[in-house]
Amino acid sequence: MDSVPFRDGSIHTILDSRYFHSPLDVSHSLHTHSSLIRRLSQETELEGHTGCVNAVAWNSKGSILISGSDDLRQKALDCFPEILQINIWSYSGWKLLHSIDTGHTANIFCTKFIPETSDELVASGAGDAGVRLFNLSRLSGSGFSDNAIIAPSAHYQCHTRRVKKLAVENGNPNVVWSASEDGTLRQHDFREGTSCPPAGSSHQECRNILLDLRSGSKRSLADPPKQVLALKSCDISSTRPHLLLVGGSDAFARLYDRRMLPPLSSCWKRMSPPPCVNYFCPMHLSDHGHPSLHLTHVTFSPDGHEVLLSYSGEHVYLMNVNHAGVNEMQYTSGDDSKLMTYSPTINGTEMQPCVSNVFPNGFPIKKNIAAKLDKCRKLIKYAKKSLDNGTPYYGIDACNEVLNGYSHIIGPALKHECLCTRAALLVKRKWKNDAHMAIRDCYAAREIDNSSYKALYYMSEALSQIQSPGGFSLKYATGLESCISITLIPTSEVSHSISKALSKLGKQSKGVLVEPAIKAHKLQCFVASPQIPMRFLTEADCEPGNENPTYTDWEQQDQILLSWLQSTLLVSILSRIIGCVHSYKLWEQLHEYFQKQTCVKARILRAELKTTMLEQKTMREFLLRIKCIVDALGSCGDPVLLC
Known part of the structure; x- marks a missing residue:
């Protein structure tokens, strides 16, 4: 990639490709070009809020910005409660146009311009469970207005808990949707009414609930919905406005088709959750039921083909709405255990043939496809260079571009190489849940080539990072070791993987006997009567130090086991094995040390057995003490024989 200043090529090359690609692809490549992204910087800072800013929204032209925050302002008379404001900003002048007293008495969490109203109508939702509509045309003059007071054009108080997000539909100036932590998504039509009584009023009869999820929260895909799903976010697709996306207090974003939903219902009648079109959730979050994990924001992409999910204390994920992408995965219950189950097949009949660079259809590669493949190879080369340079972030982006943009044309060999490279980069970056995504890539790579040592190696590394249960890390490490006998691979990576797996086993099972663990993983050949290869095959190899490769491999594995055995010993015992350079010596x-200790302990117990007397003890205490001594002698291998 030295000849290419940016990993995604030059803008001139992208413009030339307009003859071969669709305008949509070219436009996307230009908008997301790395040369533009690297130039992103803070343009200015707008000052006017005194509290945390919770919401910002642009008008349709991008010339005006509206913001809502936690600002509190005391009204002139102390008997009135504190109220909150929304600010209207001019982007061109970078200045505050208006600061409006909303009448909200709790934090403002969401603001929206109502479409097709010439930017005159704005809506706000707040922690006081209210939704308010304001007409900016009622502001006097066009200059700055400090703390302008406008009576709301509409005021809806039917929610019982905080309103966290508002949604509008392009081309519809009459309706706004509000998502609340009370588990309902409500549809407010300005033509039907501009107010409603507060929640809990005896005469309240607002039939505006579009989604009733007061018993819709799920801990996993397999669990039935039970508790209230406190809604945190919602959005309506700009290209397909019948699609509605919501997210809340569990890990699942839900996609609904408004055409298939039941009629609006009343708050007095609790409805069962309606069926959704699809769930969106990363695989590693779908079946764990983290109590604190929840969605903070969900939204559609401008073209409506993708959804963006943002989790509290977690990553931000981009997923395909139609699940049409070759590189997309649809997660279901049980996928997690499936990805972490190792079935060694390299010595069996299920072993797959080597990966081929030939396309399965056998058709000739067109010129423009050849150019794309060349670009993919350069991107993978760039990703590998990022791995060596210790900058995995750009390398992951390069792999993402190959797998997401060109997965339909790259051959299995190139795809396998890219998946393993991305897994290595994720393991190295070590962000939260990067290990889970590395496991996903390793699993996909092993579906292409089941005998891939790289996939096994990085799978073992990833499982070590997430502290996988059941010794999965060691299973993949030993599976990787068995690959040595049939493939010529660098053993340094294997040694490092087995070392980490053994070290993890030692940490997880401090109270477990070491000898059964060694036998279980077929390592006894290193400690019991080891067959040590000759260090030098001929006398002529001794002087230049040309060691037998078989001996070098054996010594490397032996030293790994030696270091693990040493890590399982107490400091007081380590001082007694100084000088042991091989695992069998240790x-x-x-064995010699513990045999001596056992003999000494057995003699002490025998002496105590002979001298133990009833004295002041009760008969029960005396017999229990005798039993304890007899049992201890049995554990030392010196049982008391019954005459």
Whole structure:
């Protein structure tokens, strides 16, 4: 990539490609070009809020910005409560146009311009459970107005908890939708009424609930909905306005088709959750039921083909609405255990053939496809260079571009290489849940080539990072070791993987016997009568130090096991095995040391058994003490024989 200043090529090349690609693809490439992204910087800072800014929204032309915050202002008379404001900003002049007293008495969480109203109508939702509509044309003059007071054009008080998000439909100036933590999404039509009584009023009869999710929260895909789904966000697709996306207090974003929803209902009648079109959730979050995990924001992409999910204390994810992408995965219950289950097949009949660079259809590659493939190879080369340079962030972006943009044309070999490279970069970056995404890539790589040592290696590394249960990390490490016998691969990576897996086993099972663990993983050949290869095959190899490769591999594995055995020992015992340079030597010394200790302990117990007397003890205490000594002698291998 040295000849290419940016990983996605030059803008001149992208413009030339307009003859071969659709205008939509070219436009997307230009908008997201790395040369533009690197130039992103803070343009200015708008000052006018004194509290936390919770919401910002642009008008349709991008010339005016509206913001809502936690600002509190005391009214002139102390008997009135504190109220909150929304600010109207001019982008061209970078200045505050209006600061409006909203009448809200709690934090403002959302603001929206109502479409097709010449930017005159704005709506706000707040922690006081109210939704208010304001007409900016009622502001006097066009200059700055400090703390302008406008009576709301509409005021809806039917929610019982905080209103966290508002949604509008392009081309519809009459309706706004509000999502609240009370578990309902309500549809407010300005033509039907401009106010409603407060929630809980005896005469309240607002039939405006579009989605009733007061019993819609799920801990996993398999669990039935039970508790209130406190809605945090909602959005309506700009290209397909019948699609509605909501997210709340669990891990699942829900996509609904408004045409298939039941009629608006009343708050007095609790409805069962309506069926949704689809759930969106990353695989590693779908079945764990984290109590604090929830969605903070969901939205559609401008073209409506993708959805963006933002989690509290987690990553931001982009997913395909139609699940049509080759690189997309649809997650279901049980996928997590499936990805983490290792089934060694490299020595069996299920072993897959080597990966081929030939396309399965056998058709000749067109010139423009060849150019794309060349670009993919450069991007993968750039990603590998990022891995070596310790900058995995750009490398991950390069792999994402290959897998998301060109997955339909790259061959299986290139795809396998890109998946393994991205897994390596994710393991190295170590962001939260990067290990889970690396596992996903390794699983996909092993579906292409089941005997891939790279996929096994990075799978083991990822499982070590997430502290996988059941010794999965060691299973993949030993599976990787078995690949050595049939593939010529660098053993340094294997050694590092087994070392980490053994170290993890030692940390997880401090109270577990070491010997069964060694036998379970077929490592006894290193500690019991080891068959040590010759270090030098001929006398001529001794002087230049040309070691037998078989001996080098054996010594490397032996040293890994030696270091693990040493890590499982107490400091007081380590001082007694100084000088042991091989695992079998350490094993022999340990056996000799503990045999001596056992003999000494057995003699002490025998002496105590002979001298124990009833004296002041009760008969029960005396017999229990005798039993304890007899049991201890049995555990030392010196049982008391019954005559």
